[in-house]
Amino acid sequence: MDEVPPLPGENCADDIVTIEHATKTFGDKIALDDVSFRIPSGQICGLLGPNGAGKTTLFRLLMGILKASSGVLEIAGLDAFEDRVAVKRLIGFLPDEPVFYSYLSGRELLELSAGMHGLNTYEAMEWIEPLAQRLRLAEDLDNYAEDFSRGMKKKLGLLLAMLHRPRLLVLDEPTNGLDVESTHLFYDLIGEAAAGGTTVLFSTHLMDHVTRLCSHAVIINEGSVIAQGSLAELKERYGEESLESLFLKLTARPQQA
Numbered sequence: 388m389d390e391v392p393p394l395p396g397e398n399c400a401d402d403i404v405t406i407e408h409a410t411k412t413f414g415d416k417i418a419l420d421d422v423s424f425r426i427p428s429g430q431i432c433g434l435l436g437p438n439g440a441g442k443t444t445l446f447r448l449l450m451g452i453l454k455a456s457s458g459v460l461e462i463a464g465l466d467a468f469e470d471r472v473a474v475k476r477l478i479g480f481l482p483d484e485p486v487f488y489s490y491l492s493g494r495e496l497l498e499l500s501a502g503m504h505g506l507n508t509y510e511a512m513e514w515i516e517p518l519a520q521r522l523r524l525a526e527d528l529d530n531y532a533e534d535f536s537r538g539m540k541k542k543l544g545l546l547l548a549m550l551h552r553p554r555l556l557v558l559d560e561p562t563n564g565l566d567v568e569s570t571h572l573f574y575d576l577i578g579e580a581a582a583g584g585t586t587v588l589f590s591t592h593l594m595d596h597v598t599r600l601c602s603h604a605v606i607i608n609e610g611s612v613i614a615q616g617s618l619a620e621l622k623e624r625y626g627e628e629s630l631e632s633l634f635l636k637l638t639a640r641p642q643q644a
């Protein structure tokens with residue numbers, strides 16, 4: 388995969404994601420509470436947390452879909468909400484459940500997205516076609532995306548996220564609903580994008596996938612960051628053999644009556 392060129396004036400050692408004291412409330416509900424962490428360029432970072440921990444909310448803040456109640460969220464120095472149009476050029480986002488226009492084929496959606504990113508449509512499609520073939524989606528691209536299976540929608544969503552060769556890939560449970568082979572194919576593509584310089588932040592409930600793909604992890608629980616660091620640092624700091632036992636230890640909750 389082609390190497391992603393650095394942005395003008397961007398130092399590769401810089402943090403591409405900066406989150407400082409971010410809080411998000413919905414009425415009385417505190418979904419995120421004083422969250423702070425940074426992701427340096429080129430890192431693959433796993434975002435882990437039990438159901439309802441705040442992972443999707445954090446992704447929606449980073450994409451500028453939601454505005455933080457307080458705190459700082461920056462992508463390559465741009466404010467995630469105020470500069471959200473510019474930020475969208477830097478990020479490829481795969482939501483947990485991608486939704487598409489009902490009247491467009493997979494190919495038309497890719498072409499539309501290429502146009503929105505100001506890309507040459509022919510060149511963008513020529514670049515994405517081999518990836519579609521590797522994901523075994525190429526033969527379905529002329530069908531309506533709405534008729535795709537859940538796994539096919541995920542694959543199209545990943546292609547849309549990667550089409551403009553973003554600086555940062557934000558993937559919300561990317562392999563949720565994928566079969567084993569497709570999961571491997573996904574991780575191959577994500578790993579190759581990272582090797583080419585793309586930073587990756589992804590959430591998953593599958594600890595072995597984090598161990599396989601990530602160098603670093605951030606664990607959130609009930610809206611707060613409870614641990615972060617390299618996988619080796621985390622295991623050493625908490626004296627646990629595996630990421631799974633560490634996760635269970637840190638997120639243990641009392642049983643409900």
Ligand SMILES: Nc1ncnc2c1ncn2[C@@H]1O[C@H](COP(=O)(O)OP(=O)(O)OP(=O)(O)O)[C@@H](O)[C@H]1O
Pocket residue numbers: 413416417418436437438439440441442443444445
């Ligand atoms: N629009 C909203 N209005 C009210 N509460 C919300 C809203 N969005 C999220 N929440 C609440 O914020 C908390 C965090 O939700 P979020 O979807 O971010 O969790 P998550 O970590 O992605 O969970 P899961 O692993 O189950 O997908 C939950 O308690 C959820 O009910």
